[in-house]
Amino acid sequence: MRAPGFWWRPDRTLLATLLSPLGAVSGARAAARLARPGFNPGVPVICVGNPTVGGAGKTPTALYLARHLIAAGRRPLFLTRGYGGAERGPLLVDPPAHFAAHVGDEALLLARAAPTVLARDRVAGARLAVEEGADVIVMDDGFQNPALAKALSLLVVDAAVGVGNGLCLPAGPLRAPLEPQLARAAAMLLIGEGEAGEALALRAADAGAAVLRGRLAPDARVASLLFGRRVLAFAGIGRPAKFFETLRVIGANPVAEHAFGDHQPLGPADAARLIGEAQAKDLLIVTTEKDAARLAGTEAGRLLSGLFDVLPVRLVPDADSARRLDALMAEALAGRPG
Known part of the structure; x- marks a missing residue:
């Protein structure tokens, strides 16, 4: 699916205004879900999500975290829903045996870097991850899913477009109202540059979330x-x-x-x-x-x-953001959620 263009316009079009009552209802439901307590799988869960639908750099961010965890001697395992694939899981992704039609494209990219479990049921997926020897779970997406308790939650945003018109689906691109999302995030990672991102940085800081910055660097x-x-x-x-x-x-x-x-x-x-x-x-x-x-x-x-x-592209945080991200991960792994 291609996101409609009016979602990303800062001014609210007539169609966005007409759909805004539906967006308010869906947003209220999503915000209520965010507040539910989640299952603790017994290992830290680091969640990388978007406040909006569409790509912003979640998968490169998850890969960056996993590389740093592996370098620190940890045994990370990715947990993904497998968007675009037919499998429901829980299953361990096997790149030679699975194709995108089975598990989705993101699961295949993740599985090249670290063991990856696909599961629509996140609790069942976390249990399989622990059985497979994970001592930390990195979730690619799932910020708005309350099934698991998270030790660290990051919101990744494309700074060029931010959150578009600021409305919830279907009136705009937000999966839930921004403020409840910011309240549950330890940090917002802005990827790239743009006025929309700078406006979001102020709102994130006001909500007490750390503001991190980075870019996607081509190979x-x-x-x-x-x-x-x-x-x-x-x-x-x-x-x-x-x-x-x-x-x-x-x-x-x-x-x-x-x-x-x-x-x-x-x-x-x-x-x-x-x-x-x-x-x-x-x-x-x-x-x-x-x-x-x-x-x-x-x-x-x-x-x-x-x-x-x-x-290929890789996430490259700026030096200060890299240090702060390392500190947030260390706190989460030590049982002091950020």
Whole structure:
């Protein structure tokens, strides 16, 4: 699904205003759910979530945390809902055996870095994670799900768009009213730059949440190979425009840009159109890691095999934010939730 454009306009359109009563009802219900007590699985749970629907950098943030936990001698295990996959779990994700149609694209990316459990039932998933030897659980998404008690909750926000028009679904992109979310978050991580993010930083600080800053840095080796190249870029992520802009920043020339819905699977006809246009215009095809994971095991992936490059990105917090994030994790692991 592609988020409607009016969600991200700071001014409230007529449609947003008409839908706002529904948004108020859904927001009130979501806020009530946030206050419910959760199950304690016996190990710390670190949750990485978004206040809004759509991508902002949750998965790169979860991967960053897991890498630091592993370096510190911990045994993290990812817990994910497996959005876009048919499996309900709980199950341990096995990348050679599972494809995105089974477990979703995010689960496959996580499983490359650390053991990953997929579970729609988060309590059952946490129990399996502990059985698998986890001494800390990193949740990719699930901030608004009250099933588990969290030792540390982070809200990740794309600073360029913030929370859009500030309304709850379906009138806007918020999953719940912002203030109740901020009240349950130890920190807000702003990724990138923008006036919308700066306005949110003030609200987060007023609510007592730490304000952290970072950026998504493209892989230097791949970036050097794409420098000066004319490319056809395609992406089915929360904000494809952000990927296209990243290509321009590294010096690539995205002659053709194709935006698909978030987590949208590509069919053979889509692949054929991309290949045909790239060949006609002599363009190099490039996409995101999530899109590449979603192509594995599909007919579209078979058609595109060997014909596209992948540009990975990593979260890079600024130096002060990295230190503060380490301190928040240490407090959570020591049983002093942030």
